[in-house]
Structure formats: C-alpha cells, structure tokens
Amino acid sequence: MNNRRWIIPTVLSLVLVIALVWGYNQFNKKNDYETALTNHYQRLFYDTKKHVENVQVSLSKALVSDSKEQNILLLSQVMNEAYFAQDKLSQMPVTHADIAKTQKFLTQVADYSYSLIQDHLDGKELTNKQRETLFNLQGNTSNFNKELSALHDKILEGDFNASRTIAKERNKLQQANKEMLQTRLVSFEKQMGKSPELIYDGPFSDQRLNKKPVGLGNKKVTKDEAKRIAKQFVGDKKVDEITSFEEGKDISKVAIPSHTFNVLPKNTSKDMAIYMGVSKQGGNVVWMVNPRRVSKNNLSMKQAEQEALKFLKEKGFTNMEPNYSLKYDGVAVFNFAYKEGNVTVYPDLIKLKVALDNGEIIGFDSAAYLMNHKKRNIQKPNITPEKARESVKIDFDIDSTRLAMIPKGSKEILCYEFKGKYKGSDFIIYINALNGKEEDILQIIKSENGTLTF
Template sequence: MKDDKRWILPTVLAVALVVVGVLGITQYEQKNDYKVMLNNQYQRMFYDMKDHVETVQTSLSKALLSDSKEQNILYLSQIWQQALYAQEKLSQLPVKHNNLSKTQKFLNQVGDYCYAMIQNELEDKPMTSEQREVLAELQNYTGLLSKELADIHNKVMKGNLNLNLVRRREDKKLEKANNDMLNTNLTNFEEGMSEYPELIYDGPFSDQVLNIKPKGLGDKEVNKNEAMEIAGKFIGDKKARKFTTFQEGDDVNKAANIPSYTFSVAMENEEKEPGLYISVSKVGGKVIWMANPRNVKDIKLSVDQGLKYAERFLKEKGYENMEVNYSVKYDGVALYNFAYKQGDVTIYPDLIKVKVALDNGEIVGFDASGYLVSHYDRDIPEPKLTQEEARDNVRFNFDIENVRLTIIPKSGKREVLCYEFKGKYNGSDFIVYINALTGAEEEILKVIKDENGTLMI
C-alpha cells in the first residue's frame, strides 16, 4: 500500500504538467492566431487605402481631360469620396499620426478642393486654367503617394513587412522593423510634401479654417494622468485594462490645431491589443476623437437603426442639441454627421462625426474636432430678410419641401446666417442657401440618397 501511495504524487504532478503544457501550447497558438488575424485586418485596411488612392489618381487624370460639366461633377465627386475613404483607412493604421500629418492633410485637401470645384460646376462656373493647374499638381503628388504605397505593397507580398509588428513596436526588433515599416515609405512622401502649395478655397479643411484657434476647449490644462482618466470615463462600461501613451505633443491633431495626448487602449475581455485609440486635448481635457478599428462582418442593423445608437451616445457624453444631417454606410459601419443647434438655428461649423458598427450598435468612431474648434455661444443676428423675401432669390420652379435658418462656414474664417431651402429641381434633390442678411446665394448642394445613406455635394 505504501509503495502504491508513493506513486500517487508523481503521477498527479505528471498529469498536471501535461495539462499545463497543453494549455500553454493552446494559449500560444491562440495568441499567434490573434496576431495573424490582427495583421490581416491591418493589411486589409492598407490594401483598401491603396485602392482608394489609386482611384483618386485615375479620377484626377480624367477630370483634367474632361471638358463636360456633367463628367467633371462625376469625376470630382469620385475624388472627394475616395480621398475621404483613404484618409479614414490611414487614420486606422498602426502608424504615428504626427509622422503623417502632411499626408492626412493632403488627402483631406484633395477631397475638399474637389468638393469646392463641384460647387463651382453646380453654380455654372467653369473650371479655370489655374484650377486645372492645381488639379494637375494634386495628381502629381497623388502619383507619388501611389508609388510609395505600391512599394509597401511589394514588401507585404514578399513577407518583409508585418503590420502587427509595427503596431506592437517590439524593442528588440524595432530597429530592423524601422527599415521596412510603413513609416519609412510614407515619411519619404511626407518629405516630398515640403513644396506642396497652400490651397485657397471654400472647404472645412482649407488652410484658413485649419488655422483657427479652437473655441470650444476651455482654459484648464490637464496632465497625462488626468487625460488618461478622462479617456477611461469616456470609454465607459467596457473598462480599459491597459493604457499606453501612443503619442503626445503639439503636433498631435495638428490639422485641428489641438495639442493632445493620444492613448492606445487594451480592453477587458478582449484578446487583441489595443482595442481602440483615443485622443484627449491638453487644454480643456476634451476627447477629440476615438477609433476602434475592428472588423464588422455580420450586419444586423439598418442605417436608421444605427442612428439611434449614435444619438443616445452623444446625449450620454453631454452633447445636447445635436441633429443628424447626413450619413454614409461602408465596410459594415455607418458614419453620421451631427451639427449643433442653437435655438432654431442649425450651426454647421459645430460638427461631430459618430461611427456605429452595424452588427451590434457599438460606437467605433467619434470625431469632435470640428465642434471643438468652432463651438461657442454665438450672438446670432436677426435676419434682415423674411423667409418669403429670401424665397424670391431661389429659382421659381424649385419645389421647396423644407426651410430653416442655418449658419454655414465660408472662407476667411467667416460664418454666414442663411435660409436653407431643401427641395427638388428637375427630379433631383438640392439644398439652396440664401444669405438671410443680404439675399445673396451662398451655396448650392446636391443631395444624393441611396441604400448606403445620404451625401451632400
């Protein structure tokens, strides 16, 4: 009996060792599977961005050749939309955003310059030779960016670039990775942007607007720990497991002129790291943006259903009097644009973007940079024209469905009080903005509605 008992403990230990070994191997394999999955997700984002940039370059070449108003609007619309998508994908890649601020600004301005050209075409203002020269220069720079992306693509195909390694920034392999990583190639493009000209046009990302001092931050400065606490409260019931300083400084969020702290956040009950990224302003301690670059596959919600999640989220975060103006659906998410409403006046410069995953209604994107730059309690003047008087400055055969007062942004840091006339002309939806003080026609937007949402161009 004693001999039998002597074998019990070693046997138990041996079994335990085998179990621990099996669990260790299983966890190791699971960890590797998550790494592969995350790397594949980043690669998909990169490939999508590359395709969007190539489409921008192709459409720019077509717009330069076209001499038709209808075709110009078509090609310029494609450029505007694809540049928006490319910038969106770039913002989700594991690259230091302060290293790529010029690239992000370039993509924003390409889209917005073409957006301004669309407005000119709709107002029967033909493209000038100077504007075509700008488009030609934009095409040249887009060609350079396409080349850099093609070089990165070749490295990925050869297995010389692991985007998950770029994200993790492993110390032992960082020096070698830097020779191949995404930053290296796109930094070449950044250096080539030193001669990139300032664009003067009416658009939310024009240089004049970007240089505005933010009005909606307040005065209190916060340190990194306070910013981390603010970020944790904003994330809410998901509860952050680990915060890592992704980047900080005056160059962060330079496009919106808001110095900030940006954190990568690992979430509880989630294997992949980070779960999301979030940026908090140094002054005021406001959350500027949040992005969760997860993949959405099983779509269960409509755009209208997703809107309810976005509206509830804004109210929970203290953003009152926000109304949705248009939305876009892509890659399993819906992006909603909200404008602030002061009294009965819609304030378009005070813009917040909310992105909702259409599988479960999770908020996977938030951008309040426009709101934080522009928002303040305005002293709105009384209109000098009545609604009926303003109506006289709209085409007589424009079938008006809705009228409201709005404030729209214009070049030179101006804001203009307008009557917004929504309606139909020749079977298409348009919005006409008439200055409520002078009666001048300020803007005309065409509304495009389809199964993916509503766009205004």
C-alpha cells in the same frame, strides 16, 4: 487496489488530452482572427490605393482639358475619390499623428477641386496659377501612388502582418518604424510637410485649418490630468492600463495639440488598445479610435443612432442632431451637428462610429466641434421662407424647410435649408436667409447602407 492505481494516470491523461485539444482550438482561433484582421487591412489598403490612383488620373486629365464642362466632371471625380481615400486611410493601422498631414492633403485636394468647380460655374477659366497648383497636387499624388505601389509589392510578398504592426506600434519598439505601413506612409508624410500651403477660399483651406480653436476652454492640462480624462472617457472600471505614445515632433503645429494615449481595456489582448487624444488646452477628448473587429450586425441603424445620441449626452454634448449616416463592415458612422434654438449649426460637427454587434462607440472625432463651437449671436433672417422659396427651382418638390448655419470659406452663413426632390432624386438647397442668394446645393444619396450628401 489495482483499479485505483490506474485511476490517477487515466485522469491525468484525460486532462492532458483536453488541454491539448483546447490549446489547439485556441491556436486555430487566434490564427483565424489574425488572418481576418490582416485581410481586413489589406482590403482597406487596396481601396485606398484605387482611390488615390483615380485622383491622380483625374488631376492629369484636368491639367490638359480646356473645357469648363469637362473640368467640372473631372474635378468632381477628384473631390469624391480624395474623400474616399481619406476615409479608408483613417482606418489603417497607423498612428493618427503619423498620417495627419496626409489626411489634410487629401482633404485639401477635395476642397480645392470644389473651389475650382465653383469658379467654373461662375464662368471663370482656370488661371495659370491655378493650373500650377493642380500640377503640384498631381505631383504629390503621384508620389503617394509610388509609396502605395511599393507597399503593394511587399504585401504580395506576404510580409504584411496587421497584428504585429499594431503590437509593435503600441509597445513603442524602434522596430515598429521599420514595419511596412509605417515606413512607406510616414515617408510620404515627410514629403507632405514640405508641400506649400494652398491658398483658396474653402472651408478646409490652410487659413481656416490654422485658425485658433474657439471651443477648447482656457485651462492648460498636464499629461497626468489628461490621462485621468482619457480614463474617465472610456470608463474607470473598464480600463486595465493607460500609457502615453509618441506624439511626434510636429505636435505643436497641429490645429489642436493633444496628449495621446493607448488605453487597454480589461480582458483585452494588448494588440487591441484604444487610441485617444486629449487637448492640451481645455482637456477635451479630440479623437478616439477602437480598432477592434466587429463580427456581427445585431443592431439596426436606428438602434445604433440611439446609442450614439446616448453616448453624446453622457459626455456632455447636448442639442446634437444626426445628419448623415453610413454603414460598412459592421460599423455605423454618424455625423451630428449642434442645434442652437431652431438653427442647425453645421460647423459644430461631431463624428461617431458605432459597432453594430453591441452598440459600443468605437470611433469619436470632435475636432470640428472644438474648432468652431462658441456662443453665437445669430441674426434674424431678413427674408421669409416664402421669399427664399422664390430662389429655388419652381418644380423642386420640397419636403422640409429649416434654418441652418453653413460654413463657406472663412465665414458662416445663415441659410434656409430646403430638402426635397427633383425628377426622382433627393437634394438639399441652401438659400441665404439675409439676401436670398443660392449658396450651395447638395445631392442626397440613399442606399441600404445609409445616407450621404455630395
């Protein structure tokens, strides 16, 4: 009897100890996860700040340079740094709507620089109007740097917490707008809304961005219908909860107005919701971001590419082919272009991000595809591949030739695409299939992390 009296307290004490140990371990894991997530976003922020600083410096130098050769070098640096800044900014824990204008600004900085490079290559000097535009771009970049520097000071004070920022944003609390990332970046966003439109002949110019999308369809979709589409896109059985979040007062001015949602998968913490946008016209999923952390690299890039192709087919996107890829932080990024017959149609582009731990699609962007996809009456080439080859440098070692539709200004141009090598470097040369003119040259940069074109 005496032994029995000791059994129950002993068992309860053991259970309590186990519970305390388990709770302590969970607390440590949570802190470790939060620290890792915060460090990840801090690294993204520092990278963004570095790229924007480089943009400002190169723009300042271009304003005072009087050499076409030097300007080509400086504007090339501006173009690449602006693209890198845009990519890093898109991964920050800030809503898509809040940074849409800022991302557009960075894209235009890059593309305007490219258009000036083309002018220089044609032997043209910078006009006073072009220098004035560069001065305005440099001023806006300077303002952006000031916002990032103020945010940098806050981070050094230790006030930044990624999980809290995301959680407050998701719950739509008024306090969320007081969080540093939102406050600092959104204040710059408001300035971007006051910037004059850039006028130049480039694929990302305002005239082209503001054109009417041709791939949406005609049906108007209600918020409830869009919610069902978002749920189906993720998978009905995988979704625990789906709610709308703030679209912003300028939602009607964006290229593809969308219903926006937070989608909470089952068995997932509330601060790791998936963000999505479904077009109000046609009910197409325009973008999707799953900000979850990827812990391991279990898949090869080829396996990730197969997962991406499988996903596209499941979502009804057929005749898509991969073009460039990049790997970073456990994520594989792929660009897929539509193929019509034997012609690769680059304007119809879809971007996917694949988690390399389990092959899950954690990023989706079909905006370019929805803006441009349509039934095309593609002309037959006026010249043969052999005739087009005469417009390519004679000692350029060609690996492959195919037809491709490329964007140039407000037009789409049918070209022969020649992939090959020159003095050990990889390039792609585009020759107009109608008149034999050289339209574009891209350099291919290959590394262990993937393939990029510049």
